[in-house]
Amino acid sequence: MAFATSALVRSLSTSASRQAAIKHVTVIGGGLMGTGITQVAAQSGHNVTMCDVSDDIVQKGLARIQDSLKRVVKKKYKDDPTAGQKFFDSTMENIRIDTNVERVAASTDLVIEAIIENLDIKQKLFSSLDKVAPQHTIFASNTSSLPIKDIASTCERQDRFGGLHFFNPVPVMKLVEVVRFGATSNETFQSLTDFGQAVGKTTVSCKDTPGFIVNRLLVPYMMEAVRMLERGEASARDIDTAMKLGAGYPMGPFELCDYVGLDTTKFIVQGWHELDPDQPLFKPSELVNKLVAEGKLGMKSGEGFYSYKK
Numbered sequence: 039m040a041f042a043t044s045a046l047v048r049s050l051s052t053s054a055s056r057q058a059a060i061k062h063v064t065v066i067g068g069g070l071m072g073t074g075i076t077q078v079a080a081q082s083g084h085n086v087t088m089c090d091v092s093d094d095i096v097q098k099g100l101a102r103i104q105d106s107l108k109r110v111v112k113k114k115y116k117d118d119p120t121a122g123q124k125f126f127d128s129t130m131e132n133i134r135i136d137t138n139v140e141r142v143a144a145s146t147d148l149v150i151e152a153i154i155e156n157l158d159i160k161q162k163l164f165s166s167l168d169k170v171a172p173q174h175t176i177f178a179s180n181t182s183s184l185p186i187k188d189i190a191s192t193c194e195r196q197d198r199f200g201g202l203h204f205f206n207p208v209p210v211m212k213l214v215e216v217v218r219f220g221a222t223s224n225e226t227f228q229s230l231t232d233f234g235q236a237v238g239k240t241t242v243s244c245k246d247t248p249g250f251i252v253n254r255l256l257v258p259y260m261m262e263a264v265r266m267l268e269r270g271e272a273s274a275r276d277i278d279t280a281m282k283l284g285a286g287y288p289m290g291p292f293e294l295c296d297y298v299g300l301d302t303t304k305f306i307v308q309g310w311h312e313l314d315p316d317q318p319l320f321k322p323s324e325l326v327n328k329l330v331a332e333g334k335l336g337m338k339s340g341e342g343f344y345s346y347k348k
């Protein structure tokens with residue numbers, strides 16, 4: 039409890055003079071990213087409601103959070119299991135689950151959207167939330183590749199809209215990109231930055247340009263790895279080994295594709311191809327599309343470039 043309380047107090051004291059502190063957070067999407075964002079927000083003392091489309095999905099999401107939290111507790115409280123159990127319990131007490139996003143958003147300070155990487159679906163979601171959320175509520179998207187301005191376009195609250203781009207796995211990765219577009223107010227940008235820091239991350243400021251900072255550099259590298267494989271220049275295993283041992287990356291590009299999810303990977307490339315159809319780098323990959331069509335979505339489905347079946 040000590041950790042949770044002190045982080046929230048820090049968040050209140052740094053941001054109180056500028057705007058009301060964020061206490062209740064709604065996370066929409068209980069998949070890879072939504073569960074991670076829910077976990078770090080709850081760990082730092084925020085009340086969080088995680089929403090998805092079915093009870094089964096939110097229950098599975100909750101189980102994933104418990105597994106991840108156990109790993110955090112094991113590491114952080116290895117010499118004090120009693121404090122570790124207290125931390126585990128207080129974090130889980132901060133989490134609620136729901137399938138009715140409109141009801142939850144009607145009384146929340148911050149909505150973080152982490153649903154499928156599809157502009158139309160994100161726009162429809164925010165348009166409906168904009169009608170029910172209180173005036174002060176800030177909206178943020180965790181999109182990997184879509185313009186924040188376009189996602190916000192169906193909302194009245196343009197000034198209270200920005201991007202909060204977390205990295206996978208959220209409990210481990212230390213960065214959050216805070217994204218502002220032309221209409222994002224200074225207060226909103228500051229609130230999002232304060233929130234990112236309150237959940238224990240280092241924040242960087244990004245303009246609303248394709249891929250922000252990290253993905254603008256990471257995605258072309260990963261695309262070129264897929265092209266190398268398609269051209270038959272090296273195997274996936276050898277490319278991964280080369281980038282881990284020769285460039286010091288923790289995962290090779292194909293391991294990372296499987297970790298991120300090949301469906302998400304496909305949506306990112308498809309979106310950028312639609313924005314710039316003449317750019318050969320963004321041409322969709324037949325190999326990735328085939329794997330997705332076969333339901334091979336990477337680690338989350340048990341198979342992608344590699345098999346994870348036991």
Ligand SMILES: CCCCCCCCCCCCC[C@H](O)CC(=O)SCCNC(=O)CCNC(=O)[C@H](O)C(C)(C)COP(=O)(O)OP(=O)(O)OC[C@H]1O[C@@H](n2cnc3c(N)ncnc32)[C@H](O)[C@@H]1OP(=O)(O)O
Pocket residue numbers: 106107109110113181182183204205206207208209210211253256257260261262264265288289294295298303306307319320321322323326
């Ligand atoms: C033309 C078509 C081409 C298509 C290609 C285009 C591709 C485009 C894709 C772009 C994707 C963008 C996605 C997104 O927008 C941005 C991202 O998120 S990018 C991904 C960023 N993440 C990474 O790069 C991860 C790199 N990997 C790692 O850092 C590590 O491998 C790992 C995941 C941390 C795992 O580490 P390992 O050492 O292998 O494994 P361990 O299990 O020992 O874990 C180490 C350490 O971490 C703790 N831990 C791991 N996972 C969790 C968890 N979920 N929760 C809590 N804790 C966790 C674990 O307990 C260990 O702790 P320790 O024991 O060391 O104390």
Ligand SMILES: NC(=O)c1ccc[n+]([C@@H]2O[C@H](COP(=O)([O-])OP(=O)(O)OC[C@H]3O[C@@H](n4cnc5c(N)ncnc54)[C@H](O)[C@@H]3O)[C@@H](O)[C@H]2O)c1
Pocket residue numbers: 066067068069070071072089090091095151152153154155156159163180181182183203204205206297298299302
């Ligand atoms: N996977 C990554 O490594 C990663 C990293 C950073 C950002 N992102 C971005 O985060 C977002 C989510 O990615 P993910 O990997 O968590 O995807 P995921 O497929 O694991 O989870 C998405 C979840 O959203 C739910 N969902 C879909 N439509 C919904 C709706 N209308 N309302 C409520 N829930 C809905 C789905 O049921 C699913 O559980 C995407 O925008 C993605 O680009 C992904």
